[in-house]
Amino acid sequence: MTLAFSKMHGIGNDFVMVDCRQRAFPLEQAQIRAIADRRTGVGFDQLISIEPPRDASCAFYYGLWNADGSPAGQCGNGVRCVAAWLHRAGELAIGDTVRLESPSGPVTVRLTGPNEVTVDMGVPKLEPASIPFRADATATQYAIEVDGDVLQIGSLSMGNPHAVVVVPDLQAPSLDRLGPLLTAHERFPDGVNAGFVQQIDRGQLHLRVHERGSGWTLACGTGACAAMAVLRLRGEVDAQVKVTLPGGTLSIEWAGPGATLWMTGPAAFVFEGEWWG
Ligand SMILES: N[C@H](CCC[C@H](N)C(=O)O)C(=O)O
Numbered sequence: 001m002t003l004a005f006s007k008m009h010g011i012g013n014d015f016v017m018v019d020c021r022q023r024a025f026p027l028e029q030a031q032i033r034a035i036a037d038r039r040t041g042v043g044f045d046q047l048i049s050i051e052p053p054r055d056a057s058c059a060f061y062y063g064l065w066n067a068d069g070s071p072a073g074q075c076g077n078g079v080r081c082v083a084a085w086l087h088r089a090g091e092l093a094i095g096d097t098v099r100l101e102s103p104s105g106p107v108t109v110r111l112t113g114p115n116e117v118t119v120d121m122g123v124p125k126l127e128p129a130s131i132p133f134r135a136d137a138t139a140t141q142y143a144i145e146v147d148g149d150v151l152q153i154g155s156l157s158m159g160n161p162h163a164v165v166v167v168p169d170l171q172a173p174s175l176d177r178l179g180p181l182l183t184a185h186e187r188f189p190d191g192v193n194a195g196f197v198q199q200i201d202r203g204q205l206h207l208r209v210h211e212r213g214s215g216w217t218l219a220c221g222t223g224a225c226a227a228m229a230v231l232r233l234r235g236e237v238d239a240q241v242k243v244t245l246p247g248g249t250l251s252i253e254w255a256g257p258g259a260t261l262w263m264t265g266p267a268a269f270v271f272e273g274e275w276w277g
Pocket residue numbers: 013045046066071072073074075076077078160161193211212213214217219220221222223
């Protein structure tokens with residue numbers, strides 16, 4: 001088969017975008033994995049389809065798959081790229097605000113420039129059952145044993161599961177071992193995106209994320225939202241925070257529990273192509 005696609009990224013978190021506005025999503029899991037291969041395929045952290053909405057209150061639906069072919073519930077860097085892709089396709093104008101439907105529910109995006117998007121990411125879900133995470137009660141901190149170490153983590157859902165660990169040094173070699181172990185931890189029955197965050201001050205965080213289904217990425221939008229929210233819940237950051245990841249910086253705004261969380265950042269086109277699978 002041949003498949004036209006757009007290659008995009010959001011601060012280095014890279015995506016293959018597939019236009020399914022007039023066609024059913026055409027790929028099996030093995031084909032998704034084949035396209036993800038950075039040597040014999042195209043390479044991506046997530047593959048994103050743009051489809052007609054299932055929820056009539058939304059303009060479009062976007063499907064999400066990780067590099068290993070597993071489905072994902074939300075993608076913060078990805079939804080900014082969906083908005084920029086829709087603008088390039090003539091479906092959105094700069095200044096438009098539109099509801100888009102993700103696998104975990106609707107989000108609202110505002111195109112503030114051809115390559116800058118603000119997203120209402122919804123209300124972070126704190127209850128362990130909604131993450132899902134095996135814990136007796138909702139808390140701002142959980143003790144979890146990983147490979148003989150006891151880590152203190154925060155955990156919540158942004159429509160996908162996140163664990164957040166505060167560390168003094170993002171370059172510590174131990175993180176290379178802890179990331180995959182935390183992602184696969186048995187207390188996260190669906191796996192988890194594992195974020196390691198170094199706090200600079202009440203308005204700045206540095207973050208690395210080992211993503212479920214894709215491994216270490218240059219950036220993770222929902223991971224940035226989760227890291228800020230975890231520290232906000234502990235009273236350790238202000239309501240507006242810059243989160244810097246290896247690929248770039250996002251602006252996150254969240255007043256606190258029950259409030260909707262906003263993320264602002266760029267979206268970039270790289271090339272158009274055709275996959276010959
Ligand atoms: N890169 C995405 C997150 C992908 C999440 C996916 N790894 C999963 O939940 O399985 C982001 O910018 O939010």
